[in-house]
Amino acid sequence: xxxxxxxxxxxxxxxxxxxxxxxxxxxxxxxxxxxxxxxxxxxxxxxxxxxxxxxxxxxxxxxxxxxxxxxxxxxxxxxxxxxxxxxxxxxxxxxxxxxxxxxxxxxxxxxxxxxxxxxxxxxxxxxxxxxxxxxxxxxxxxxxxxxxxxxxxxxxxxxxxxxxxxxxxxxxxxxxxxxxxxxxxxxxxxxxxxxxxxxxxxxxxxxxxxxxxxxxxxxxxxxxxxxxxxxxxxxxxxxxxxxxxxxxxxxxxxxxxxxxxxxxxxxxxxxxxxxxxxxxxxxxxxxxxxxxxxxxxxxxxxxxxxxxxxxxxxxxxxxxxxxxxxxxxxxxxxxxxxxxxxxxxxxxxxxxxxxxxxxxxxxxxxxxxxxxxxxxxxxxxxxxxxxxxxxxxxxxxxxxxxxxxxxxxxxxxxx
Amino acid sequence: xxxxxxxxxxxxxxxxxxxxxxxxxxxxxxxxxxxxxxxxxxxxxxxxxxxxxxxxxxxxxxxxxxxxxxxxxxxxxxxxxxxxxxxxxxxxxxxxxxxxxxxxxxxxxxxxxxxxxxxxxxxxxxxxxxxxxxxxxxxxxx
Numbered sequence: 409x410x411x412x413x414x415x416x417x418x419x420x421x422x423x424x425x426x427x428x429x430x431x432x433x434x435x436x437x438x439x440x441x442x443x444x445x446x447x448x449x450x451x452x453x454x455x456x457x458x459x460x461x462x463x464x465x466x467x468x469x470x471x472x473x474x475x476x477x478x479x480x481x482x483x484x485x486x487x488x489x490x491x492x493x494x495x496x497x498x499x500x501x502x503x504x505x506x507x508x509x510x511x512x513x514x515x516x517x518x519x520x521x522x523x524x525x526x527x528x529x530x531x532x533x534x535x536x537x538x539x540x541x542x543x544x545x546x547x548x549x550x551x552x553x554x555x556x557x558x559x560x561x562x563x564x565x566x567x568x569x570x571x572x573x574x575x576x577x578x579x580x581x582x583x584x585x586x587x588x589x590x591x592x593x594x595x596x597x598x599x600x601x602x603x604x605x606x607x608x609x610x611x612x613x614x615x616x617x618x619x620x621x622x623x624x625x626x627x628x629x630x631x632x633x634x635x636x637x638x639x640x641x642x643x644x645x646x647x648x649x650x651x652x653x654x655x656x657x658x659x660x661x662x663x664x665x666x667x668x669x670x671x672x673x674x675x676x677x678x679x680x681x682x683x684x685x686x687x688x689x690x691x692x693x694x695x696x697x698x699x700x701x702x703x704x705x706x707x708x709x710x711x712x713x714x715x716x717x718x719x720x721x722x723x724x725x726x727x728x729x730x731x732x733x734x735x736x737x738x739x740x741x742x743x744x745x746x747x748x749x750x751x752x753x754x755x756x757x758x759x760x761x762x763x764x765x766x767x768x769x770x771x772x773x774x775x776x777x778x779x780x781x782x783x784x785x786x787x788x789x790x791x792x793x794x795x796x797x798x799x800x801x802x803x804x805x806x807x808x809x810x811x812x813x814x815x816x817x818x819x820x821x822x823x
Numbered sequence: 824x825x826x827x828x829x830x831x832x833x834x835x836x837x838x839x840x841x842x843x844x845x846x847x848x849x850x851x852x853x854x855x856x857x858x859x860x861x862x863x864x865x866x867x868x869x870x871x872x873x874x875x876x877x878x879x880x881x882x883x884x885x886x887x888x889x890x891x892x893x894x895x896x897x898x899x900x901x902x903x904x905x906x907x908x909x910x911x912x913x914x915x916x917x918x919x920x921x922x923x924x925x926x927x928x929x930x931x932x933x934x935x936x937x938x939x940x941x942x943x944x945x946x947x948x949x950x951x952x953x954x955x956x957x958x959x960x961x962x963x964x965x
Contacts, residue, residue, distance in 0.1 A: 437844065760898035762876040767900075770844045778876045792897070793876060821849055822899055 419721045420713065426802050428453040428709075439772030442807045447592050447751055447798030448776055450623060450645045452706070459705035460647060460698050471697055472671070472688070486697055489704035490687070496707045497637065498628040499654050503686040506660070507700050510651035511619040512542040514638035515586075517653060517690065518615055519546035521663040522584070526613060529555035531583040534612070536561040536569055536598075537788050538591045541781045543617045547586055557581075563788060567594035567743040574603060578610045585614045589621035593780045593796065594743030595726075595751030597621070604633045613659070619643055623800065624722060624749040626715040629654050641699060645800075646706035650699030653690070660686055667692040718801045722750035725799045725808065732812040736819065742794050753780075753794035756815075759822050761793045767818035768795075773811055826919055829911045830927035837931035847932070848900065855902030858909075861895040872948045877901040879948045883955035889914050890956045894948070904928075904936055904945055912952055917960035921953050 426432050429451045434441045443451060463485065469478035471486045487502075494502045508514045527533065533547050537560055551558050559577050561569050569587075585607050590597050600616055607614045618627055618639040629637050636659070641650035655663075665672055665683055672692040674682040683689050710718070729752050734741055738757040756764060765777035778793040779786045786793060797811060824832070840847035861870075865882040872879040877898030884891045892913045896902045911927065912920050928934055936945055 760877060762898040763900050767848060770848065792878075821845070821852060 419717050419724075422802070422804055425713070426804075428455065429802055430454055430457075432802060436772050436774070437770055442771075442773045442810050444797040444799065444803065444807065444811060445774045445776050446623065446643070446800040446803075447620060447780075447796060449642045449648070450800055451802070452645055452647065452702075453709050455709050456646060456702050456705045460702045463698055463701050468697075470694055482697060485701050486695070489700040492704035492707050493652055493700075496627075496711070497652075497654055498630050500630060501657055504654055504657050504660065506653040506655070506687050506690045507695050508638075508651040508653050508690075509649055509696070510640040510642070511617060511638050512640075512651075514651050514653035515542050515546050515615070515617065517666045518636060518638075518655075519550045521666055523550060524554055525663060527551075527554055527556050527583055530581060531556045532559050532579070532581045533557070534559045534561060534574075534577055534582060534585045534587075536587055537563040538567065538569070538594060538596065538782065538785050539586070539588055540592055540617065540619070541783070543586050543588060543615075544784070547584075556583075560784075561587075563594075563596075563785070566745050567591065567596045568745045569596075569598055571599065571602060571606070575606060578606070578612060582610060582612045585612050586617070587614065588617040588619075589627070590618075590624065590749045590751070591743065591782075591785075592620045592751065592798075593753050593782045593785055593794065594745065595748040595753070595798075596743060596745035597747040597749055600634060601632050604635075608633070620749065620751070623710075625719055635659055641703035641706065644703065644706055645710060646703035647699050650696045650703050652703075657686065660690070665689055665692075669693055671695075713801065721801055722799055725803055725805070726750040726752065728805055729797065729799070729808045729811065732808060733815065736812070736815060738819075739815070742789060742791070750799040751796065752798070753796045755791055755794050756819060759819065761795045763822050764795050764815065764818045767821060768811075768814045771810070771814045771817065773814045775811075826911055826915055826923050830925070830930075833907060833911070833927050834930045841932075851903030851907075851933075852899050853903070854906040855896075855899045855904075858895070858902050858906040859893065861893045865893070866895060872951055879905060879945065881948055881951055881955070883952065883959060885959035888916060888960065890917060890920060890952075890959060892952060892955075900936075901945065904933065905948065908945075908949065908952070917956035920956040925949065 431451050467481040467485055469482040471483040490502050490505050493505050499505055508517060527550055533551060533556055535544060535547060535558060547558060561573055561577060563569060587598055587603060589600055604614045613635045615636040616634045618637050621627055622639045622644050635656055637654040639652050642648040669692045672684050672689050674684050733739055733754060740755050742753040742755060761777040765775055768775055776796045780796060861880055861882055866880045870880045870882055872881055877896050879894060879896045881894045892909045894905045894909060896905055912923060
């Protein structure tokens with residue numbers, strides 16, 4: 409099977425790589441699966457699946473609890489997983505890595521613990537028009553609880569935030585910027601390092617939603633100098649139910665606990681209870697051990713390919729898909745920022761995204777349609793939803809050809 | 824024709840497309856395009872059935888104790904499914920409507936469109952059709 413009309417030197421052996429992902433050989437509606445919904449969740453390599461299975465077959469025990477061998481083993485694997493995540497983000501200390509359920513829980517944790525600590529009455533929280541609901545609603549709830557104000561950075565027609573606007577929005581009342589690293593709907597990559605710089609000059613803390621960034625690029629939290637960074641394991645080729653909250657040690661130490669109970673205490677008596685140090689302070693109950701270990705395995709897997717290669721390949725996929733789709737009559741791409749990750753949203757004038765998505769599904773092509781949990785963004789663009797194709801390093805140019813053919817077929821059937 | 828008879832008729836029409844997804848959806852799209860448009864007066868927020876992706880507006884009337892429906896959607900495939908549901912349920916008594924099991928949807932292989940996990944408003948529309956039928960009838964006898 410040969411690639412493409414244009415001359416292309418393969419960056420890695422994609423055929424072999426795809427064999428690592430058993431689900432990619434599956435059929436849907438009796439047709440080969442063409443999975444282009446990586447923005448929703450990524451597929452898992454068998455290395456991750458094997459790691460999880462091995463854990464239960466050989467090392468399963470509760471962590472931090474026991475003196476017996478199996479418990480030591482499980483604890484060791486769990487601690488090593490945390491160190492893997494720390495190295496992956498280039499966090500200064502492993503205590504700065506908290507395991508959560510996912511991005512949404514990480515953001516809820518921050519919003520809850522910021523109540524009357526970081527954010528008080530009259531303070532301003534800055535978010536953007538392109539945020540996912542999980543980076544909007546927790547802040548709305550917090551603002552309502554304490555009497556804070558939410559300011560929204562607008563997005564231009566290309567799907568970009570303006571630094572000038574950001575500078576104008578910051579004032580003496582601003583305390584927090586909650587911003588996405590990569591937009592799940594538009595693919596826009598925001599200038600996080602620059603925004604953190606400006607924020608810190610104005611005593612504003614920065615929370616970065618990295619859910620859509622970590623699958624596509626190397627993230628260095630010290631270089632970005634963000635105060636908090638969150639992401640979900642399942643979008644990074646790891647299992648569901650596990651997420652990460654990175655926070656600078658000094659900040660995490662200043663926050664009160666979130667969930668309470670076993671696992672996050674030092675001593676308990678009816679007179680007084682003392683909380684544990686980081687990271688356990690924020691990890692109540694038995695953690696998602698398989699999730700943490702599975703995530704670490706996913707990080708190792710992706711590192712074995714290398715983010716530089718992944719980024720270059722995904723940009724090629726994105727450019728190819730953009731070129732193929734934008735010539736389709738009445739098709740408009742939503743999200744044309746100068747710097748984008750491999751996410752492609754589009755609409756077709758006169759046709760509902762649901763109809764297009766349904767016909768694509770019948771052809772074995774998995775994309776997402778709708779508002780993508782970014783309803784304010786849809787309102788801004790005046791559309792009910794988009795069709796979104798989001799690529800990972802195991803997608804191919806042939807799959808993009810199939811997508812193009814599929815969209816053309818859908819348009820023909822629906823006209 | 825009873826509700827079951829109409830359902831059987833539809834199943835026979837769709838038998839042609841058993842292994843032909845294209846034909847099936849083309850037919851559904853055609854049905855959707857032919858659906859008589861709901862009176863613009865009724866395409867209002869109160870008549871909107873909430874669905875995540877496509878919107879459905881439903882208007883129900885009681886004419887001589889038989890319920891008549893008209894509806895519209897902003898997605899064509901949804902319109903096709905709406906057309907089928909109206910063909911089956913319209914012009915029947917509330918009792919008949921409430922008891923209708925609508926098994927034809929499964930038979931013609933479009934069950935996924937009516938499942939609760941499917942966020943296109945159709946399942947809610949069927950529920951609303953049954954509720955409206957009851958509400959519009961003074962002696963529902965159910």
